[in-house]
Amino acid sequence: MGKKQGLADPVRLNPFDSADRQLLRVVIETPKGSRNKFAFDHEEHIYQLKKVLPAGMTFPYDFGFVPSTKADDGDPVDVLVLMDEPAFSGCLLTCRLIGVIEGEQGDKKKKVRNDRIVAVEKDAHSWADIKTMDDLGKHFCRELEEFFVNYHKLSGEQYRILGVKGPGHARQLVKSGMR
Numbered sequence: 001m002g003k004k005q006g007l008a009d010p011v012r013l014n015p016f017d018s019a020d021r022q023l024l025r026v027v028i029e030t031p032k033g034s035r036n037k038f039a040f041d042h043e044e045h046i047y048q049l050k051k052v053l054p055a056g057m058t059f060p061y062d063f064g065f066v067p068s069t070k071a072d073d074g075d076p077v078d079v080l081v082l083m084d085e086p087a088f089s090g091c092l093l094t095c096r097l098i099g100v101i102e103g104e105q106g107d108k109k110k111k112v113r114n115d116r117i118v119a120v121e122k123d124a125h126s127w128a129d130i131k132t133m134d135d136l137g138k139h140f141c142r143e144l145e146e147f148f149v150n151y152h153k154l155s156g157e158q159y160r161i162l163g164v165k166g167p168g169h170a171r172q173l174v175k176s177g178m179r
Contacts (some may be wrong), residue, residue: 010090011076013067015174021052024119024174026079026093028064033088038092040065047089048083053154057152060147069177072113073105077177081146082130083121095119099133101145101172103160105152113125116157118147118168132166 017023029038029047035058037051052058062077062083065076081087081095097119105114120127133141145161152159 004153007043009045010040010067010092011065013092015066015068015178016029022096023122024079024095024097025067026064026081026095026119028062028087028091028093029089030059030063031088032061033058034058034086038089040162051154054153057150060144062093064074064093066117066174066177069171069174071115071177076113077117077174079117079119081119081121083124083125084126095173096122096123096129096131097167097170098135099164099166100142100168101164103148103149103159104162105159107156107157115173118144119175133164134166149172 002081002101013025013027015025017025024163029040030036035053035055036049037053037059038047054055062081064079064081066079067076069077071077079095081093083093085150097117099118101116101118103116104111108111118133118158120130141164149159149161
């Protein structure tokens with residue numbers, strides 16, 4: 001019996017569920033309620049602390065990435081996951097796409113697209129009826145947008161919301177980011 005060395009590389013996992021290709025797989029980096037921003041370093045194969053948010057500011061929901069993708073900013077495609085309880089860094093979730101918050105980050109000289117997919121964990125009871133971003137309501141969506149604007153402001157960057165689109169556009173974004 002052969003032994004495997006170490007953990008699976010979460011960056012190389014299949015982005016879609018093999019049993020149901022409509023479901024997206026997401027690796028959590030930063031759990032809901034955390035002031036610590038974690039990111040997976042694919043060269044070192046470890047989660048690193050990237051930033052500590054100021055007192056009173058936390059991640060509103062679990063935040064992670066779609067494996068085997070690369071977005072315009074050079075990182076894997078980002079995903080904010082709505083679910084009943086926080087997961088943990090490294091946890092693999094299966095999710096329904098509900099949309100995407102399109103955004104642009106940077107300074108006056110250099111701007112790059114940094115869209116944020118929004119998904120619901122497939123077994124989340126509290127979010128079972130949510131199928132699209134419209135189901136969340138305008139006020140809720142605005143709060144999510146403001147989190148990303150304020151998060152980037154802490155690093156001296158500007159984050160500008162370009163629009164909010166539905167699940168079809170989110171799926172297209174994932175497929176275009178697959179390597």
